[in-house]
Amino acid sequence: MRLLVLGGTGWLGGEIVRAALGRGHEVICMARGSRPVPEGAELVAADRDDSQSYSALTGEFAAAFDVTSDPQHARGAVTALRQRVDRWALVSTCSVYAQDDIPAQDETAPLLPAWDGPFDLEKYGEGNVACEQAVLAAYNDNALIARPGLITGPGDRSDRTGYWPLRFAHPATADGAVLVPDSPGATVQLIDVRDLAQWLVESVEHGTSGVYNATTEHRSLADYLAIARQVAGHTGELVAVGQDWIAAHGIAPWAGERSFPLWLPQPEYAGFAARSPAAARSAGLRTRPLEDSVRDTLAWELQAGPGRARRAGLSPADEAALIGDAITAPTGHKTY
Known part of the structure; x- marks a missing residue:
């Protein structure tokens, strides 16, 4: 063709x-x-x-x-x-x-x-x-x-889906602690760029038409963070902070400067990363395990340079200071 x-x-x-x-x-x-x-x-x-x-x-x-x-x-x-x-x-x-x-x-x-x-x-x-x-x-x-919802995989220069695996691989503090959102209802819905591209080409070959949520089944943000942590080999402490603490400290949701990438406030965004992909699945969309996407994204991040200027997330210095604030606060966080 x-x-x-x-x-x-x-x-x-x-x-x-x-x-x-x-x-x-x-x-x-x-x-x-x-x-x-x-x-x-x-x-x-x-x-x-x-x-x-x-x-x-x-x-x-x-x-x-x-x-x-x-x-x-x-x-x-x-x-x-x-x-x-x-x-x-x-x-x-x-x-x-x-x-x-x-x-x-x-x-x-x-x-x-x-x-x-x-x-x-x-x-x-x-x-x-x-x-x-x-x-x-x-x-x-x-x-x-x-x-699609959020696209992940090697080459994501929005820095949203590479932030967490890279942070777990290179923590901002000497003891390896990482600041994470404590948001039980938050979900992620990521599709690997390579899977999306493959499905688009195959769909054209097969004459597929219509409108599709071209994404994967959603996962909890907590599950995604656990996968990113395991892939990166992180063994340090997690300092988890709630929505009120996040808002009080001016951390933006989702993307951009001084943000928690992928995280969105709940319950107002309970459906944003939880769309039904059933139609696309029926139309032949196949996706690789999330672990594989995270692993390949981290490999690309390490090759691109961990110290490069980023478009999303917290800088190491800022995160270290925020961890200090969270640990010394009487409430608003938990560690594990």
């Missing part, structure tokens, strides 16, 4: 390219060209901000893969290429859903209102709704919409 990847030089896009090449397909990537495409793929250098950029592509394609969250890019692509691309696969996000407090919701759950303006990170979920609408309107039964 002759396949088009819009992008292909980033993390997920690159894995889609490698999965397609590994299955014997011809792959053309349309990207700005500031980074190389995987070996074996062809690069067509073009800027999607230019509405005429798609004219740089020649010929027809069995399918296209798009990972954009920009409604204008999504709409421009399907408008320009509808007559030359038979099927369309869009990687959206579980952030399109309007309700985050109800576990086990499937793809029929209510969505946020669509945002049709230019890309705005503050409108991330709404913008992806608009991207989905553009693809579905153009391709209908020939459209595949994948809604």
Whole structure:
């Protein structure tokens, strides 16, 4: 099959390219060209901000893969290429859903209102709704919409899924203590980037269409931390702090600077990382054990450099100070 990847030089896009090449397909990537495409793929250098950029592509394609969250890019692509691309696969996000407090919701759950303006990170979920609408309107039964939750695996430069295994491998304190959230109801729902890419390519091969929560069964955050700790060989103490303590000390949830990656307050986010993946499972999605993803992510983190500047988590110095505060406080934490 002759396949088009819009992008292909980033993390997920690159894995889609490698999965397609590994299955014997011809792959053309349309990207700005500031980074190389995987070996074996062809690069067509073009800027999607230019509405005429798609004219740089020649010929027809069995399918296209798009990972954009920009409604204008999504709409421009399907408008320009509808007559030359038979099927369309869009990687959206579980952030399109309007309700985050109800576990086990499937793809029929209510969505946020669509945002049709230019890309705005503050409108991330709404913008992806608009991207989905553009693809579905153009391709209908020939459209595949994948809604992953958080993506993990080697190469995660958001630093969310590499933070915990790396911290357990390199604690911030001399005695090996690690600060963790004490949040019994919190869950994680991670899909390995390689599994997602493989399923997307196979789905296009099989003519799979529809909308899917492309993720795994959820696990408790406590289970995930235990796996990350075991993989890293951590034997130090865990200093667990509750939600009130976390809020009082200005630690952000989920991602970003001075955060607890993957953790979200409960119960308002009880359903955010607990979506139903049943439909995707029925459509052939297969995922590797979480332990394998954590192990490979840690190996990549160690190779990338434990001391590099990070986009998510606590700095070692900050964490050491916070552990000191937690241990000396009369309440608000427990150790084990």
